[in-house]
Every structure is written in structure tokens, then in C-alpha cells.
Amino acid sequence: MLAEFDPVIQEHVRRITSEETLLHYLDPKIQNELIHLLASAIKSEITCGRAKDFFGIIQRIYTTFANSTKKWQILKDNITGLTLKSVSATRWESCVESVKVIRFQCADIREALLQVSDVDNDVKTSSEAKGLANNELREYEFIVAIVIWYEVLYAINLVSKHLQAKDMLIDVAIEKVQGLISFFKGYRETGFLQALEAAKGIALELDISTTFRKKREIKRKRQFDENPDDTNVATQSAEESFRINYFIPIVDQAISSLTRRFERYQHYQKNFGFLFTADSLR
Template sequence: MANKCVKGKTFFGFIQRIYTIFANSTKRWEILKDNLKAWSLKSLCQTRWESRVESVKAIKMQLVDVREALLQAGEKDNDVAIASEATSLVEKELGDFEFLVSTVMWHEVLNHVNIVSKKLQSKDMHLDNAITDINKLIGYFKDYRETGFLKVIDEAKDIAIEMDIDPIFPQKRLIERRKRFDEISSREEVSFTPEENFIVNYFLYIVDQAISSPETRFEQFKEYEKVFGFLFPHNLKGIEDKDLKSSCHRLEKALEFQERSDTDVEELYTELKLFETLETNEFNNPIDVLKFLKELDYFPNASIAYRILLTIPVTVASAERSFSKLKLLKSYLRSTMSQERLSGLAMISIENEILESIDYEELLNQFAIKNAMRASQIVG
């Protein structure tokens, strides 16, 4: 969203400039720490988009304190260029009502995206819940597109009054392209007020991107829902017979390879109909259904269908974390590490929660017993 809009890139450029001024000097960082009590400033990261949320949050929640820190840095720093830049940021950016509105808007947009992103990356997230959360996020932004700007303006005005800034959009000089003498304009240019220009070319543009981006990136979820949607507990309950049979046929066709499929339509249909008649507790997700089917042990086709459903990844976050962990493990000093050792260290690091529950003394005793038996066999 930020990279597709000139105003968005400019805004985050200002955010990074504020951080850089303080991060490049221990003295200026001490000035920042003396003024900020809650959240420290964060740098933008190209590979970790969540850093944008943290960067905007730290400034939005402490605009008055950040301005004071910049003023002190401009007065006390011996570097003329840094002092001039700090003063310029205070007067032009932090003193601009449009910057305040942008800060409030981006904090609202990124915060909601981040909440859903965190939920999608959780270990207990399932496909049905992921589809529901994505649809809720898209619905929220559609409502925000209609009514969100007024809320943003009200909050920005409160901040502007606190900072003694005029709560109006400044009129900026328009730079017009010079026309040639024989050039005839085929259309009349529409002139906007500064506020209308902000709404049309910035606010609506960003929110439209927030709506279209999830719809485009999660199109595959819609295909999965068409194939596996009838297996979700809330959909399976009360489904009509003809719809259930057609869904079973659709699933068989999706799983078919070289005229063979993992499930049989008639048997899967019969098993699911029998499952509906059982007096069972309310299931919240497919994994609860699969555990129940495994305990009964006479629903083979349904068990296969649910196992395949549960192997569909919601995000690639776990895979990305694995690569990040490998990068930390195989450093320059470990460049000659064997593949077996690297895989073992990676597994230990990734599954550290399981490792903490292991009894090391029992493992050492078993290892010692096996070595003792091996030594006795060699001697014998």
C-alpha cells in the first residue's frame, strides 16, 4: 500500500528520517530517551513489514514528546546539518496538519492489518477461521472507506490543538507542466481543495489498496472453500443431501490423479451422513472432528478428507521462520558444518518448546546403556 502511493512513500521517508537523526548519535538517543517514556522509535525494515506498524505507533502516540526531542536535538547538536534537519522536521512535517492526519490514518490501517496477520500466523489457526478473519478485515475497510475519514479528521484535530497547530490542510502551490503552443487540452482539469485532494488521491487510494490486496492475495482461499468448505463443522451441520453429495463429487475430482482418487464418493457421503446422526459435542474446528473420527476408527474416507484439509497452510510464516533460523545457525564460523548436524540443530531450535519438556537425564541414561551394551558386544 505504501509503495504504490507517492504520498505514502514520502510519509514513511519522514518517519525513517526522524528515527535516523536519533539513532546515529548516542547523545541524541539519550535526548530521545529522556523525552519518550512509553515507546521507543523503531526503524523501518524492508523484510519485516510489521516494523511500519511499530514505527508509526511510536510517533503517533508520542507526537508532542517526539517534537520536543527534535527541538532539543536541533538546539544542542554541534552538527549544523543535523540541527538544521531536526528543526526542519519540526517546522514542516510535525507542524503540518496533513502529516498528523496521515499518521492517524496509517496507524488505524496498519494496526487492523497487523492484528489479522498475527492471528493468521498462530499455530492453532485453521482454514475456515482464516477465511472468516480475512472477510471481516475486508468488510471493515469497506466501512472505513465510507465513514473512516471523518473519524481520522476528528482525532487529528484533537492532536493538532494539543500541539498548537492549525487544523487545516495547507494550500500548496501547484506545479503545472508547460504546454506547447500547438497543444490543445482535450479535457478540463478538475481542481480540488487541499482536503479533497487528500481524500481522493491519498485516503481513498490507500483504503482501496487495503481492500483489493487481501482479495487478490487470498483468492486461493476461495478455491479451497469451494472444495473443502462443506467439511467445516459449521457448514456440515444441517447440509442437504443433494448438496452434500455434490460436494463429495467435487472433492473427489479435486483429489483425482491418473483416474484415481484418495476418497470414494459413495463411501464418503455415507460416512458423513452417519457422522451427522451421532450424538456428539459441538466441534469448533476440523482438527476436533479428525480426533473424534480417529477414536471411532470406522470413518476411513472422512478421516482422509479431514487430514488433507488440515495440511493446507494458511500462511508461509512457519517456513519463513525456518529459513531465518537456518541463517542464524549456519554462520560464517560454521560454514563447514555437515548437513546432518545442521538439520539437527535447526530441528532443536525450531521445536525448542518440545525440547524443554524432554527429560535429559533419561536420555543420558539410555545413551549410556546403549554404549555399554555396544562395548560389551565388541569385547565378547
């Protein structure tokens, strides 16, 4: 039953069965609540797992500047037009904005961190700022991850804003989600190369290498029934490993989450055939 999957639908069905309401259709307010839950569910699923380490670094950068007005001023003096925000679990926009400022002003953020490390009297804070500047922000894999996450978050946030419009109708919302699924399917095929190109530009500004670190190979002992050629398989490049083990899972999670919600909301339309839709209100 649909009510089992969605708290808003569950409450609406409860009110109908207990005769607290005679309205068996989903009014615009309920539709908006459904749409809001759709956006929230998608975002929470995509930003779990692999995202924790990434957003942990973003939060560390923010915290370095945020714990004093002096350090925050150093940040403001180095970046223009954008604001670094805390990675809030409840405010999705803050995640997008925090990644955006590092995506487009990475060299400036690094310079600000180095300045903090030079002037801060607290040894721990100074060491943290210097470590972030010279390690994470000089690691090519992290730069590529910044580009990837920004594209993912930006695409979702753009649709999320449409979904939260007061006059958004559920059939239009489903259309928006379907478009987002199509975007991610295309991004899965071409997005990694696009991310590499963008990351190379950032790496050039930072004067760092544009090669992925080669992971240590774990040699496997050949079994007695294997031919020598069986173990002589071409080693997967570090770049391809990053694409397969980092990029693809993130995009696939986005597609999977969106597809489940898309199918669920199609069920809502089917079972609540008297929903407000663009056609029914004409």
C-alpha cells in the same frame, strides 16, 4: 493452476507430481506457511507507492535519534511507554510501532527533535532535526496521514498476529481476512472524518493550523466550442483533494489486496477439499 500463484503450493504440487510425498492434503505446517505468505503479500502491496514518502519521513526521524546514544537518550527522556523503531522492510511490527509512537506522542517527538537540533554539534544533523520538527511535524497533512496509516497498519497487524498463531486453521484465517475486508469497506466511508477529528487533537497539542494547504490552481484555456460555464466548475477543496487522492487510494489498495487473497484462499479450500478445517477436526 493454483501452484502458479503461490510458491508454497507450487512446491507442494511439485513434490506430489515427482512422488516425493504421498500426502495430497495440506498439513498444518503448510497451512501456516500459506497464511504467513498471505499476510506478507497484503502488507507489501499496501505499503508501496504512496507509503514510500510517508515511511521515508518516519525513517528520517528514527535515524536522527539512532546515530548516537546521546540523541537516543534525548528521545527516551521525552517519550514514555513506546519505542521508536527503524522502518524495516522485513519486520512489519517495526512499521506499526514507529507510526504508533509518533501518532500518540507527536508533540514529545517534536520537542526531542528540537532538543537534538540545539545540542548536536554536527550541522547537518542539527539542520535535519530542526527541519523535521518545524516542517513535517508542523504540517497538518502529515499529521492526518499519521492517523490514517496508524489505523490501516494497526488493523492489518492485529489480523496478521492471529494468522501467525501456530494452531490457526485456514478456514478461520479466511474468516479473519473477510472481517478485515469488511472493516476497510466501513473505514472507507467513515474513516476520513474520524482521522480529521483525531488529527485536530494532535494539531492542538502542536499549536498548528488544522487547514489543508491549498494547491496552486492550474488554469485551463477555454476551448472554442465550450460555454463559459463549462470551465466555471467549483474548485475542489484541498481537504477533499487529500481525501480523494491520498486516503481513498490507500484504503482501496488494502481492500483490493485483501480481496484477491481472500478469493485465492477460497480456491485453495475448494480445490483441496480435504484441508484441515475447524469442522473437520471436531
